[in-house]
Amino acid sequence: MNNTFIEAIGYLGSTLVLVSFLMASVAKLRIVNSIGSAIFTLYAFIIHSYPTAIMNICLVLINIYYLVKLSNTSVEYTCIKISKDDSVIKHFLDHYKSDISKCFPGINTDFDSADVGYAVLHEGTPAGVFLGKRQADDNVDILLDYSIPQFRDFSIGKFLYSKLPDDGIKTLTYSGPDRNHMKYLAKLGFEKNESCYKKRF
Template identity: 65%
Template sequence: MNTKTIIEAIGYVGSALVLVSFLMASVVKLRIVNSVGSVIFTIYAFIIHSYPTAIMNLCLVMINIYYLVKLSNTNVEYDFVKLNKEDSLLKYIVDCYKDDIMKCFPGINMDFSEANVGYAVCHKGTPTGILLGSLNDGLLEIMLDYSTPEYRDFSIGKYLMSKLPEEGVKSLVYRGSDVNHKAYLSKLGFVQKGGYYEKVL
């Protein structure tokens, strides 16, 4: 592989990351990936002596860093809403995000008729997540713990965990698919025990 090919590859990688970033629903992930792509493209621009392109991409990196810092210093305020399985809000959320729920939890049973507790997390009136399960003697068997793509940054889960003790929940068990869920479960302190995960509050 000659030098020219390597230089062109750097440019293509930078461009690809910038483009891919705009496909991301999460604003935080978008800005992080966009920044990485812009840094790589800046390097490419300097190598080929395209200084206007380099300056533009450096500015993009600085703008992204500014907003990432701003987002990290902003406390998002959530509202905790109790639901039941007949609640219209619950049905609305599940229907709206059915495809994404099935993608996040491969093989999930979308029949939640056995759930006896449900909670929604909202931000400024917008539903951002739901938790459904069966609560018996302080043990909550999780059937669904879902966050919408825009708010999938662990903050909703942490907020829920802080509210559940007030609802009589002492521990939680999750037996569903962890294919796309391992990082979330680990971040919230769930411990893997054989074929399921458990968290004691």
């Protein structure tokens, strides 16, 4: 086998392992780390470095164990109504302002028109914030639907949206920046029309 190709396999595996440690999501970290370790295992076998291969096999098995454990662990959330003027929410939005702008490029972070608000808490700490403006016919136009990096697995959105019909909300619309948000909207059941995304309960 070509030496350059063999080295490329090794570099690819090493790079994926290193990149995995930059990920905020524990699940994504372990998935990418497993892929990198598996590739590096192949490289180790090719160059006959069996101790390195065994170590990486162990890393893959450890990652699989914890991924299974994560999938069987349900995260408990609490949903509370909030006002955009709550000091804790103002601090939360200010603290995550740069990340919010990164997730929603071009978003207007002035939410003065918001008259509907929810915070999703995990162990008493805000993990996500929803701000919207109520329209006619029990519709809420979403101004912000944000989760902190550690909880971007759609679970917060699914939990929150399951509670909204209890407050008489029948339709959600979203017309904000969608470049980094389309996957989330599709996963949560929004349909795109000419002017916005819409979800009916």
